[in-house]
Amino acid sequence: MDSALLRFLSKQKRLKEDNKSGSDFDTLVAPSISNDNPSDAQQKDTNNSNDAINEVIDRQRSSLEFQQVQQPQDSQQQQQYQQQQQQSPQSAAPRQSVLTAESSYIPSPDDSLDLWLGQFNQNRVANLLLSLGEDLSENLAYQAGDSVQNHVLTRTARRRVREFLKERDTMWVEGLNDEDSNVQMSTPINVPSSSTTIIKHPDYGFSDVIDVLTQNGLTAKDIATILIHTPSIALMMPRKPVNASDTEFGGESIEETTTRALSELLCGTLNLRRYDARKVLRNCPGLLTKRGSRSGQQVVSAMAKMGVSTSSIARDKTALPTLLSRSPAYLFRLIAFLSSDAIRMPIQKIGPLLRRSECLELLDEVAPIQRLQASNDPTNDAAIAGTAETRILPAFVGRSLEQRRQHLDDTYSKMSTTAWTLRNEIGTKDLGKVIAAYPSVLLLNATEQILPVASYLMDGLGIWEDDLARVLHLYPTLLGMPISDMEKVVDFILEQGVERENLPSIFRSFPSLLTLDIEKDMLPVIDFLRSIGIKNVGRFISRLPPILGYSVDRELKPKWEVVDSTYTYTTFELSKFPAFFSYPLERVIKARFEYLQKVKNLPISLIAPDLVLRYGDQDFAVKVAGDSDDGVAFSQFLKDRQPHPSANRNKRQNRSNNMNNKERASQE
Numbered sequence: 001m002d003s004a005l006l007r008f009l010s011k012q013k014r015l016k017e018d019n020k021s022g023s024d025f026d027t028l029v030a031p032s033i034s035n036d037n038p039s040d041a042q043q044k045d046t047n048n049s050n051d052a053i054n055e056v057i058d059r060q061r062s063s064l065e066f067q068q069v070q071q072p073q074d075s076q077q078q079q080q081y082q083q084q085q086q087q088s089p090q091s092a093a094p095r096q097s098v099l100t101a102e103s104s105y106i107p108s109p110d111d112s113l114d115l116w117l118g119q120f121n122q123n124r125v126a127n128l129l130l131s132l133g134e135d136l137s138e139n140l141a142y143q144a145g146d147s148v149q150n151h152v153l154t155r156t157a158r159r160r161v162r163e164f165l166k167e168r169d170t171m172w173v174e175g176l177n178d179e180d181s182n183v184q185m186s187t188p189i190n191v192p193s194s195s196t197t198i199i200k201h202p203d204y205g206f207s208d209v210i211d212v213l214t215q216n217g218l219t220a221k222d223i224a225t226i227l228i229h230t231p232s233i234a235l236m237m238p239r240k241p242v243n244a245s246d247t248e249f250g251g252e253s254i255e256e257t258t259t260r261a262l263s264e265l266l267c268g269t270l271n272l273r274r275y276d277a278r279k280v281l282r283n284c285p286g287l288l289t290k291r292g293s294r295s296g297q298q299v300v301s302a303m304a305k306m307g308v309s310t311s312s313i314a315r316d317k318t319a320l321p322t323l324l325s326r327s328p329a330y331l332f333r334l335i336a337f338l339s340s341d342a343i344r345m346p347i348q349k350i351g352p353l354l355r356r357s358e359c360l361e362l363l364d365e366v367a368p369i370q371r372l373q374a375s376n377d378p379t380n381d382a383a384i385a386g387t388a389e390t391r392i393l394p395a396f397v398g399r400s401l402e403q404r405r406q407h408l409d410d411t412y413s414k415m416s417t418t419a420w421t422l423r424n425e426i427g428t429k430d431l432g433k434v435i436a437a438y439p440s441v442l443l444l445n446a447t448e449q450i451l452p453v454a455s456y457l458m459d460g461l462g463i464w465e466d467d468l469a470r471v472l473h474l475y476p477t478l479l480g481m482p483i484s485d486m487e488k489v490v491d492f493i494l495e496q497g498v499e500r501e502n503l504p505s506i507f508r509s510f511p512s513l514l515t516l517d518i519e520k521d522m523l524p525v526i527d528f529l530r531s532i533g534i535k536n537v538g539r540f541i542s543r544l545p546p547i548l549g550y551s552v553d554r555e556l557k558p559k560w561e562v563v564d565s566t567y568t569y570t571t572f573e574l575s576k577f578p579a580f581f582s583y584p585l586e587r588v589i590k591a592r593f594e595y596l597q598k599v600k601n602l603p604i605s606l607i608a609p610d611l612v613l614r615y616g617d618q619d620f621a622v623k624v625a626g627d628s629d630d631g632v633a634f635s636q637f638l639k640d641r642q643p644h645p646s647a648n649r650n651k652r653q654n655r656s657n658n659m660n661n662k663e664r665a666s667q668e
Helices: 001-017 023-029 038-063 074-087 113-120 122-130 138-173 178-186 193-198 208-216 220-229 231-235 253-271 274-283 289-306 310-315 320-325 328-337 347-355 356-367 381-385 401-428 430-437 440-441 444-459 464-474 478-482 482-497 500-508 513-516 518-531 537-543 545-549 552-564 569-575 578-582 585-599 609-613 617-624 633-641 645-667
Strands: none
Touching: 001 074, 074 585, 113 122, 113 138, 113 208, 122 138, 122 208, 122 220, 138 220, 138 401, 193 430, 208 220, 208 231, 220 231, 220 274, 220 537, 253 274, 253 289, 274 320, 274 430, 274 552, 274 569, 289 310, 289 320, 289 328, 289 347, 310 320, 310 440, 328 347, 328 356, 328 401, 347 430, 356 401, 356 440, 356 537, 401 440, 401 464, 430 440, 430 464, 430 478, 440 478, 444 464, 444 482, 464 500, 464 513, 478 513, 482 500, 482 513, 482 518, 500 513, 518 545, 518 552, 537 545, 537 578, 545 552, 545 578, 552 569, 552 578, 552 585, 569 578, 569 609, 585 609, 585 617, 585 633, 617 633
């Protein structure tokens, strides 16, 4: 680490000696006092700083001493060891634990900084987690140790280099001459005074943080999962000093953030069980930080003010970690946009919209969650810094924050343009309902997607301009469909014998047909109709267009079996009455056929299917069944025939409880 700083400083000095005039030197290495081109100087200085940081990390990783560790130190040896463990888990000897809960490393104020950092070694962290005596896999424990070690090394190197660069700039700004600079640079750098001042180790250690987490009910598996995603928790202060005031202390301890996130928010406000609360923390470990715990409270408070109850928020446990990870500032900006004059959506409808899964794409665009993965995108932090330490990259690359802000501003500008196009060009009156049905419509490009689709619906399919707004209001997902896919659907329907002049009426009434998949949805239906003897498939489709979206196994075949067992000329009856397939099977078809056969003892085969199904319940009982009680008997027959709703609820509840018990047993 220290030799890297010395080489970096020598490089800067050589640049100064090579530029006697001073102007080039100021431009290259003294951006703080240069007036020529500060942007170029800042860019070159940033590149040099990043090089120094990477070099310091490599030096510190190789030079930092971790004592009393008997695990394979070489990564290749450790990988081979883990492979042997996986190949023969029963015969392999258990990993020797060198650090137990009783003998954990507790630093003293007199220890050196490197010795204090030694407790964050991968093996020591893993052994401490394994020593808790709980069901924790070694693989997960060593992943947590690797995450903590990388974070601590990088954070320490960054702070040292930052302080060194600060002192360097201070010397240059004060105008020290070469002789004074040589005197300053010749001082011993192996133990810089600034480093020991800035990175002075505290009187607590990593084991104290683990104690606080375990005292709050977190298991070793919970802690390991949290540290993998949020390793900065390992460096937090365990408890607030007893006699320290809020102004003196400044930050927050892990005990305070855990109490706020676990006890107050998850188990208190949301009333989650301890098991479910721990599961949320494993999927949203940022809640244990100061910013994360407060952001989670603000998000829940905002949702409650928009009419969403805390019980409904807690009920959706799958989406809860994602919701609590959102930035409150980004959510408030989206809420303000949806309630503005551009959209005019009522506040009470925004909250339920944000909780729906259909809104995830919109939320990920305007209120993104930081992903812990590398990317080839040049605007991504990992690609800019050129390192695999993706967990700590945002602290290095400051310009990415500005890029994200610019991206959000551009997104909202495009969303405003899209909203204006839908309201003024398409003629959508209630834009809030369109967005509620298809939130991703705001992300569509008005010029390249929305207007071309509208033009195709009017010119290609013959939908009148006056009906266009109603069609898109009925099924707004059409706006996101590629025109080529819709053309394929139209060509397939025409190939089945449907007349082209029938297309406007078909798609005006059933626009969802344009979104169907030909291979998965339409072809099975066509094959089924032909298998039951329907000759003119095109005419059949023209009379019942939505049949192309029906499921053959769940809807068409069961209904066909009922009518085929009742009538002699089944194909003939269905050709006259294609709408037979559109009626509910249990509630209407079977119920009426059973009532006529078993209660009224009428020859059902002599009554046409359209006569049985076309009427409502009361008219059916009077006109078809011949009842004189205005349908009272038939209504009672329907109640007796159907199971009680409470029985269905009990079955669903029992099924849900069984699934939860199985999931809990698999994770605990």
